[in-house]
Amino acid sequence: MAAFTTPPRAPMSARLSASHVLVTGAARGIGRAVAEEYARGWGEQDRSSPDGGTPTLVLTLVDRDAEPLTRTADELRERYGVRVTAQVLDLSETVAPAAAVTAAWETDGPLDVLVNAAGAYPSIDMLDVTAADWDRLFALNTRAPVLATAELGRRAIEAGRAASVVNISSGAALRSRPGGGPYAATKAALEMATRAAALELGPHGIRVNAVSPGFVPVDSDVNPVASEYAEIVSRNPLGRPGSPADIARAVRWIAGPEAEWITGEVLRVDGGSNAGAAHLPRLGPAPSWP
Template sequence: MTTHVIVTGAAGGIGGAIAEEFAARGALLTLTDRAPEALERAAARLGRDTAAYPADLTDPDAPAVLVERAWAERGPVDVLVNAAGVYPSLDMADVDAHAWDRLFAVNLRAPVLATAAFARLAVGAGRPGAVVNISSGSALRSRPGGGPYASSKAALEMATRAAALELGRHGIRVNAVSPGFVQVASACNPVSAEYAGAIGANPLGRPGRPQDIARAVCWITGRDASWITGEVLRVDGGSSTGVLDLPRIWQPGDTPATAPPTTPDAPTEGPTP
């Protein structure tokens, strides 16, 4: 039986790769993005089983309308992938209500409302389903200019767990996939060369590719992951395990007697009194 998949943000690098991966596996696709022309090009590349529904997810009604329309016009939905997101460079001291609300409307409110609409329809039809929210390593740690974005992704991970808790008894699994740094060309979320060069190494020694994320999304929505819900799958080359590019506290071979002394102001670690 053909799987019907909705992908938001499908004209972007990661969303587009997710759509392509599902298409390669024979899925019926309903794609949405706020950029109609780019969305139509993406849908045309994927063939006749793909429909393009442009939508502005800052509109509070748009997520539910998208899911309800896809269900009514193209049949019951099996998988919802909330990949749409915006990544402004915005210092916390410069936040205003408009910027904050727009960011959270796309990155948090839209996935939550789309999931709620999907759940209502699936439960009413007695059907199982799977939801994947695209999070970010920023949910665990912020950086200058990334505080509002990091806040939205941290909230999205909690919303993922909350939805999984409540919807599991209906056979609806809700998980998140959290990319590390992935190289994509994006007019919506551009990344400077300086940022890309300073992002730091990960244990696997390369930046991510959109296809890395797409394969993880397809796996976690599939049969092999049927007993997984409420999880955040970090697909980041191991970057969330720690930091590779800090110097050692001691060099190999040093002992407490030969290690360089710390300065009076240097932080030290040890047992608390």
């Protein structure tokens, strides 16, 4: 029997030396943390190039809120010396997701990584949800990532390039909460869309995965989280809520070369919450077996 040999891999510095990353929802919260994780990582890596060139990192940041987006872009440029382009777009609009990818590709070159972090999580009871609520939420949380991924896929395939997509899902995709039904539905749909895209785009060298955060406190002008809720859901096996940086590190890893044989997966970064409910009481005393 012939021995199996692993194909050679390029050195890490060569594989990470140049990239273009697009992050949606980048003005604050998890999206901003993802952008900063890439900028920080670029600043820490060995950027020497065998051909004498100067490798670069280009960040394209997309958000609907101009002021915090501009502030984020300016801070990343100043702190890490990276090239940053900001796009002010409402991704719930039909043409906006594809337009974001198109503008990034044509302005700053081919995209290597797309991180779909934009989203909203309003509290809406199922008895009160309207058609407008439902459609708006799905447009932003599900349709926008799908359309952005499709546009990236078309361009990458035409150019003969590999690429990586990471969608930000939620533990709500597996279990809802009072007032969280519409939001949970968008994330459940996003996880299936992630698998479907991975199946179809994988043969072209395009990986599509999702990262599912547990409870991560972030600033939200749509649905601030009550302190009582935060206290309850923070009771996970690791004993603390997550941070945007926790999620950002997972995003960068699964999008990067160390995860090159992973696609169609949902990486749950939740402090162990998905393992069970540690805060519930025991059912009863230990059994006394005969």
